[in-house]
Amino acid sequence: MTPEQLLGLTAGFQTSCAVMAACELDLFSAIVDRGSADPETLAKALDLDGRGFSYLLAALASLDLLEIDDGKYRVPEALKPFLDSRSPRSVVPMIRHQANCARGWSQLAWTLKNGVPVPDVAGVNGALVEFQDFVLAMNVVANRLAPKIADSLRNVGLLDFERMLDLGGASGTYSFEFLAKNPNPSAKAVLFDRPAAIEEAKIKAKTALRGDSVEFYPGDFYVDPYPTDVDFVWISAIIHQQDDDATQTMFRKSFDALRPGGAIAVRDVYIRDDQTGPKAAAFFGLNMTVRTLKGKVYSARETISALEKAGFQNARLAIPADDMSAVVAAQKPAD
Ligand SMILES: C[S@@+](CC[C@H](N)C(=O)[O-])C[C@H]1O[C@@H](n2cnc3c(N)ncnc32)[C@H](O)[C@@H]1O
Structure with a gap:
């Protein structure tokens, strides 16, 4: 060079x-x-x-x-x-979200010295608009990715659920897409997110195909009980915001929420076991370093082990990819 x-x-x-x-x-x-x-x-x-x-x-x-x-x-x-x-x-929502991230990135060296993000100063639009931008930004990405992910899940037999839980489902893009492609016309989805995100999802549901098959569950998934009696849990772009203990608890609560024989699928960007890449995982790891106190990128192997520890079986990298479209999946044993 x-x-x-x-x-x-x-x-x-x-x-x-x-x-x-x-x-x-x-x-x-x-x-x-x-x-x-x-x-x-x-x-x-x-x-x-x-x-x-x-x-x-x-x-x-x-x-x-x-x-x-x-x-x-x-x-x-x-x-x-x-x-x-x-x-x-x-x-624009994604570019605004990038602007919010950039304030932390500009002090990356400081964060690497101190191990914590720089204290965040809200941008010109204030904290509430920033949160809305974040939810809409997820939607910008999900709009492009969701059809492809739905097809991949269907190919590996994970899209024929009766009632799915979309944990941290933001404005519902995956729920709507999975319902639209689900062969079961009476399938339902429960969308669990913070109240402000749920409001965005309700707006989207008005125009989404099968929008009326989504049930809204506003709350804090670190504190509140999960909805139960589901046969599919979808955890998309969530585990990277938290440490191993929180992920273990999330998998355990998902296990308890599932019917026997139900499935869990965890979409994320996975880092190699020796942390040497791929590029998208390395950069996303930096993003979590500057944006969160405990966030990290997981390896597929770590995720599989955590699922097994929570009681799941047949944990595997169901959809391999070098970017945020990889999916690790597992089954709750049938009774
Ligand atoms: C990175 S986004 C992923 C959104 C969506 N699953 C996707 O893949 O596009 C993380 C989502 O988790 C939600 N979230 C984060 N912490 C949460 C909590 N403690 N309780 C409920 N939702 C939470 C956020 O509001 C946000 O919608």
Whole structure:
């Protein structure tokens, strides 16, 4: 690698910060509303000081995220579905979530010295909007991944449940997709998440196919009992936020919630046993280091052992992958 390439590895932060700031300010939606607008009008509409704003607009235009016409800026037609925060295909919630993560990442060296995240200072939109952004960001990822994951689960015989528990199911994307692809037309899902996430899920359920087959269960899965009498527990992108003890308890409570013969599936990014990769697991491990007190990336082997310790049998890496689409699954013994 040349010195220029090395420096190129780190120069990207300025581009990231410019795009993240635009999304935190919801700049693209403000421009879409006006068709096109000059910097003064936009600064006023967004309640900005004005200093530096013309540079932001010019920087975004240099990245082809804006077009300039006679001193006015507009969003390219092809990008409107992704950059308008109100569009169903918008990626803005995920970019805002990245902006929230970036505050911790910018102090990674400090966190590695001290073992804890830097104290978080809320961004311009405040903590509640940050949580909503997080839930919607999960939905941006899940919208793309869920159809593929549902097909993979069906191929390995895990999609023919009668009543599933979606633990930390956020706005319900997986529940809706799994119900839509489940061969059993009377299948149901119970969505267990924090009350604010459940509110987002209720909105989505109104338009989702089989949305009326979802039961909502607001609460804290570290404190509250789990819904029982389920035959499938789906734990997607959850265990990485917690330590081994919490994961063991989560698997034990899932075991108790399941009917005999029921299945559990744990979707996550799994690190190799010697912690040497893959890349997505290494970077996600850093993300958990800067974002949580006890989060980590698990290896598939650790996850399988924890499931066996909780009483499950036939624990295996059911869907191998180098990224967040890997699934470890197991069965509760039939009576
Ligand atoms: C990384 S997201 C994963 C969302 C979804 N399962 C997916 O794969 O897209 C973690 C989810 O767990 C929920 N969650 C985290 N801690 C929780 C708790 N203590 N009780 C209930 N839900 C919790 C969050 O609100 C969030 O929706």
